[in-house]
Amino acid sequence: MVDALARLMEEGRFTRCIDTADQMLRQGGWSPVQMAAIHLISCRCRLQLQDVQGAVEAGQAAVRLAQQEGQYDLLGRALLNLGTAHAALQQYDQALRCFFDYFTHMPHYQEARRLEGAVWKHLGVTYQRRLEPEKAAYALEEAQRWFAVRQIDHGAFTSRHDLINVYLYMSAADRSKLVAVRRLLFRQQEIARRYPTEPYYTGTYLLDVSAWLLRSGRPVLAAVAASEALAVWPDDPVHAFHCHLVLHHCALARESPRLALGHVLAACSAAVAAADPQLERLATEILGDLVEREGVAILRELGRSPVDSVLAEKVTLPPPLRRNLQ
Known part of the structure; x- marks a missing residue:
């Protein structure tokens, strides 16, 4: 039965897998080792669905039971996933403790190595x-x-x-x-060339090149590389978000605040499409900084005549977007 649960996870049926795991735990009759495995599978599925708090609870149960039973390979996997969940909640001390504990038990591992x-x-x-x-x-x-x-x-x-x-x-x-x-x-670049049909590699490589060029003081070339990165892998919203942020910085370096604004707004849209509250928050903060620093220049570039009383006020931005992810 635990193997069937693992297959649900491997097939990407995460919600069904969690529901089945919960039902199995309620029914009882499982050995501590089997319960640890069920909790670990639930933890991994919850991470996939961004139910991070639920992942922490399941991961803690898996760690406790695996440690109690001396099942070190199971313990190593549980510590990795629990640490990942803590990090996602910005509980960095707890995350580090999990990763350090993984290394502590290294001599006992076989598969977990x-x-x-x-x-x-x-x-x-x-x-x-x-x-x-x-x-x-x-x-x-x-x-x-x-x-x-x-x-x-x-x-x-x-x-x-x-x-x-x-x-x-x-x-x-x-x-x-x-x-x-x-x-x-x-x-x-060597790895990206080995996978010419997978846009993740080429897109990410070009994005890294653009960030390096920008840091090196070459915003024009950086903008070219970022635009190519976006063209190679346009369908991934997280990738698009980071491309537009680099393009925003390139535009500012070239003294084009209106173009920078366009890229920040595109980044906001990408963050919404990615359903990632952290990206939404970051995009909102960058948009606020841009409007505060470059608002006058943007209005002038748009051909409007700002009123002094309006410029004297700080623009109030809406809070980060939220949505029901269900």
Whole structure:
């Protein structure tokens, strides 16, 4: 029965899988190891449906039962997913504790050893969100190295993408990081060329190139690369969101606030399409900053004559959009 539950998850029938798991737990009669497996499957499905609080509760139950029964492979998987859920809730200390606990039990793993690269990656992203770039860079270097040695292209590519973002952040204080990014981009290009029919790789590579060019002080070339990235993979709203943000910064660097406004509004639309409240919040904040800083210039570019009394007031923006995700 637990195997049938796992198949529902693998088929992407996440809501059905959660309902079935809840029903199985209510009926009872399962061993502690089976209950741990059921809770873990529920945790993973809830993460897919962005029910992060529910994922934390299921993940905690899976960790507790797996640890109690000495089922270390099950424990390793549960710790990774529980840490991911905590990070999604911005509970970074709890997330780090889960990832560290994974490494603590490493000598006992068999199958769970294959999760090491993913744990390094999630550890790095968590440090990145905590604005600890040195620790983030170390963990992501370990992640990309782990995947590269095993020729797991997707893991290596995504880890390097995150590492590029960290190095670009660090380049504000240390320009030498731009050289490191350039080296990483060559390796990303190699992987993207191996998958010419999959737009994720080429689109993400071009987006990273555009961000590097922008940081290097070349906004015109950055805008070209970002536009190509958007053209390669236009159907993914999260990707489109980030492309429009880069294009917004390019437009500001070229002193075109009206064009920048257009890209911020497009980013807002992409965030809504992605059904991602965090992206919506970020887009709203950027829109507020842009209107506050460049409102006069935008109105002038639109050919309107602003009234002094209007300009004296701060524009009030609506709160981030919300929706019923059901």
